[in-house]
Amino acid sequence: MATDRRRAILEGAARVIARRGVRGLRMEELAAEAGVSTALIYYHFKDRAGILRHTLEFISDRADRYTSDVEDAAGPSDAREELEQSLLLEFQDVPEVRENSTAWGELRASAIFEPELRGDLARATLAWIHDVADLLSCVRPTTPAPALTASAERLTGLLEGLSTRWLSGALPLTHARELVREAISVEIETLSD
Amino acid sequence: MATDRRRAILEGAARVIARRGVRGLRMEELAAEAGVSTALIYYHFKDRAGILRHTLEFISDRADRYTSDVEDAAGPSDAREELEQSLLLEFQDVPEVRENSTAWGELRASAIFEPELRGDLARATLAWIHDVADLLSCVRPTTPAPALTASAERLTGLLEGLSTRWLSGALPLTHARELVREAISVEIETLSD
DNA sequence: TGTCGCAGACTGAAAATTCAGTCAATAGTG
DNA sequence: CACTATTGACTGAATTTTCAGTCTGCGACA
Structure with a gap:
């Protein structure tokens, strides 16, 4: 398949972004990481902004995938459990998850200054x-x-905030998970009114 | 006064950082913004890192000032009101506030890759x-x-998450404010158990 | 007259982007 | 089948751009 190297570039980009940040992404480092020439990056993705855009897409697809994996595997567990699982997915010390969260946070932060990502x-x-x-x-x-949407906006917003704190070393993983669990309780309780 | 231009540089830096981010700050753009030459920046602040440090300090002093302004002005209003005011402070379309939030978010994001900032x-x-x-x-x-601390951690975490969304244009200001108000209600209600 | 505050042109290095082609595979054709 | 035309994937070596930081000197004024 010819999409081999293209994919390798995107995977490499996710790794480099997680390691150095969006602003720290160097084409040469990316090329080395993906095991290709710098020119190939330009061949597949017009320019630097192009890789950024496609990497964002790549990352969110990947996140979808592992989210639904867990959904399927969970089997006949209850809905509350499933919600909790799904939200806690973001807080695991597994390279892929950390990489995704870091890159997501970076891209989100960059979007403040790069409207094309928005x-x-x-x-x-x-x-x-x-x-x-x-x-x-x-x-x-x-x-x-x-009301459901508002709740979801608060929960996901909280997740993004806590995720950044976790990644910047300001919040231990177990504590983050606990706060998320409590937040879910709090939201669900008020939804019953 | 000789501190005139120095101050102009710091104010300009705050503006440029809000526009381009810490990582997007260019000495030439800063010079233009402050109406001075690039050389003068180096004259007053040793190097790029120097302006960054001083600007961050400048910004947080300013933030402290307006936070306590509102606290004093509020007078004998009730505690709930004061809490709401204090948390909503972050969500105003006033240049100074936007500059502060942006810089804070930038700092937080940079800390992921620069442990010295932590x-x-x-x-x-x-x-x-x-x-x-x-x-x-x-x-x-x-x-x-x-329980109070946990609530505060969730509220401030949510604030950081929503702030990034707001600044990246993904969340209108009024909606952000509404979500924050609701989050406060939700937290306060569960604290009464 | 020396030194403080300042500007404009400049430099070197690092990084992004482009160029000029090579190579391998595939398709058409006699 | 042999051949050649075409194309997509790919590269190494430039070229161009971007940027932090510097150099030289000038006017004000103590």
């Missing part, structure tokens, strides 16, 4: 909020949709 | 969490301290 980012965020709202509706089926 | 950041975060926990204890005086 479109993809907004789409991915919206989809995520929607997924979480769906899970919430399984837990509290009678809640009106707007 | 110390100051951790201290500032802890102080913030503590302040919020104090405000919460005014609202719900009978709550045990650990």
Whole structure:
């Protein structure tokens, strides 16, 4: 398959971004990481901004995949459990997860200064909020949709905030997980009104 | 006064950082923004890292100032109100606030890749969490301290997450403010158990 | 008259991007 | 089947751009 090297570049980009940040991504380092020439990067992705955009897409696809993996594996567990699992997925000390979270956070932060990234980012965020709202509706089926969405926005927003704290070493993993679990309780309890 | 231009450089730096990020700060752009030559920047602040350090200091002094301004001005309003005010401070479309939030977010994001920054950041975060926990204890005086701290950690974490979304154009200001107000309600209600 | 505050042109290094082609595979053709 | 035309993937070696930091000197004024 000819998409081999292309994919290698995207995987390499995720790794380099997780290691150095978006701003620290050097084409030469990326080329070395992916085991290709710098020119090939330009062949596949017009320019630096191009790789950034495609890497963002790549990362959010990958995250979707491992999210749904767990969903399937969970089997007949209850909805509340599934929600918790899904949100806690982000807080694991596994290279792939850490890499994804770091890169996601970086891309999100870069979007503040690079409007071209905003479109993809907004789409991915919206989809995520929607997924979480769906899970919430399984837990509290009678809640009106707007309330579910607001809850999902708060939960995902919190996740992003805590994730950055975790990655910057300000928040131990177990504590982050605990805060997320409590936040879920808090949200679910108020949804029952 | 000879500190005129020096100050102009710091103010310009705050503006440029808000526009381009810490990582996007270019000496030439800063010079233009402040209406001085690039050489003058080096004259007053040894090097790039020097301006960054001084600008961050400049910005956090400014933030302290306007935080306490509002606290004083509030007068004899109730504790709940004060908490809300204090947390919503971060979400205003005023250049100064935007500059501050941006710089804070940048700093937080950079800390992931630059461990030297972590110390100051951790201290500032802890102080913030503590302040919020104090405000919460005014609202719900009978709550045990650990529960207050956890609530404060969630609220401040959420704030950071939403702030990034706001700055990256993914979340309109009014909606952000609404989510924060709701989050406060949700947290306060569960503290009464 | 020396030194402080300052500007504009400049430099060297690092990084992004392009160029000019090679190579391997595939398709058409007599 | 032999051949050649074409194309997509790929590279090493430039070229161009970007940027932090420096050099030279000038005017004000103590």
